[in-house]
Amino acid sequence: MIILVGGEKGGSGKSCLAQNIAVFLTAECGASIIMVDCDPQRTTSDWIQARNNNPELPSINCVQLYGKIRNDLLSLEQHYDFVIVDCGGQDNLALRATMSVASHVLMPLRPKRRDLKTVSHMDDIVATCMMINPKMRASFVITQCPSLPNQSNRIFEAKDVCRTYDINVLDAITYSRNIYDDSEESGLSVIEIEPKGKAAAEMRGIACEMLQAKGATEIRNRIATTQMNKMRGDYGSGRSQEKLYAV
Numbered sequence: 712m713i714i715l716v717g718g719e720k721g722g723s724g725k726s727c728l729a730q731n732i733a734v735f736l737t738a739e740c741g742a743s744i745i746m747v748d749c750d751p752q753r754t755t756s757d758w759i760q761a762r763n764n765n766p767e768l769p770s771i772n773c774v775q776l777y778g779k780i781r782n783d784l785l786s787l788e789q790h791y792d793f794v795i796v797d798c799g800g801q802d803n804l805a806l807r808a809t810m811s812v813a814s815h816v817l818m819p820l821r822p823k824r825r826d827l828k829t830v831s832h833m834d835d836i837v838a839t840c841m842m843i844n845p846k847m848r849a850s851f852v853i854t855q856c857p858s859l860p861n862q863s864n865r866i867f868e869a870k871d872v873c874r875t876y877d878i879n880v881l882d883a884i885t886y887s888r889n890i891y892d893d894s895e896e897s898g899l900s901v902i903e904i905e906p907k908g909k910a911a912a913e914m915r916g917i918a919c920e921m922l923q924a925k926g927a928t929e930i931r932n933r934i935a936t937t938q939m940n941k942m943r944g945d946y947g948s949g950r951s952q953e954k955l956y957a958v
Contacts, residue, residue, distance in 0.1 A: 713784055714921075715809045717749075717798030718818040719829040719836075724854040725819055726754040727891050729797040731914040732817075732921075733771055734900035739915075739927040742792040742934055746773040747784065749809070750799035754895075762898030781808045788812075792934050802836060810840035815921055816849040818878075822856055822869035834876040850879040852917055855887045883916035 716729040729746065736742040748755040759773040772791075776783050787794045796813070798806045810816060818833055820826040830851070837849045851873040856866050866884060873880040885891070890910045894901050901910035915927070924930045 712792065712815070713788055713794045713796065713809065713813045715796045715798060715806075715813040715816045716819070717796070717806050717809070717816065718820065719802050719832055720820065720826045721799065721801070723819040723821050723826060724885065724891070725799075726750065726758070726797050727895060728817060728819055728852070728854070728885075728914075728917065729755060729795050730758055730895065731900045731902065732918045733793075733795050734902050735914055735918050735927070736793055736795075736930070737769060737771060738902065740930040740934065742930070743790075744771055744793050744795060745787055745791045746771060747780070747787070747794060747796040748773060748775045749777055749780070749803075749805040750797055751777075752799065755797045758895055758898055760898070761896070765898055768898065768903070776805065778804050779808055780805055781812055784809060784812050792937070802832065807836065807840060810836070810847060810849075811843045813844065813847055816847060817917075817921055818849065818851050819854040820851055820869065820873070822853055822865040827869060827872045830873055830876060834878060837878060848879065850881050850921055852881045852921075853884045856884050858886045881917060881920050883913065883920045885910070885913045885917070 714732070716725045716732070718725060733744050733746055737744050746755055746759065753775070756773055756775055759771060762768050763770045774787075784794055784796065796809045798809065816837065820830070841847055853866055853869050870880050886909070888910050890901050890904060890908065894904050901908065901914060905911055919926055919930070922930060924933070
């Protein structure tokens, strides 16, 4: 399965989301993961390097790809349960190429006017790519929300703006928390720093809602079923080939 975390607006936490979802799927769902960094700023690649330099942390594979990456992603999908693509904050060829093959597209937005101004353009991009990939499920997610109660209207208004377009909006959100920056600098995820913390719960909520799962156990069971079906398919193909050559 290919998951794209991308959008037109920079600074909305795309890399942070991609990294934390990758750790959640690896550590709590038992999935095999590879991350694809399409951002010239190399945020995820730097995070992976810091992570893999720590022998106490489970390593995560990462490659850098740019431009026409459709075939590369399809090839990677054959070897991993999830391919998580971190695209930079701009409309480029890698973003559209990934949308043409992605199962899920997660587009983070802060509850700010300059971020919400990109919703219309992203709606156009999604609509165009769905002509090629009609099974793609795209979702907006509101990130870095203010935690003060008197600022809650900003969150509701941002969701209302997104809902005016024909794209799903996640109920789950993230709040502005220092732990997100702290974890990224050390190659960790919020799930590893504070497994029972609020930030970890936010990330689990986003990942599960995006994948339309009740929790990690359901995702783990889906992975096991997919792997079993793949093994059966490979076995059946092998038997067919043996029978063919025997004749």
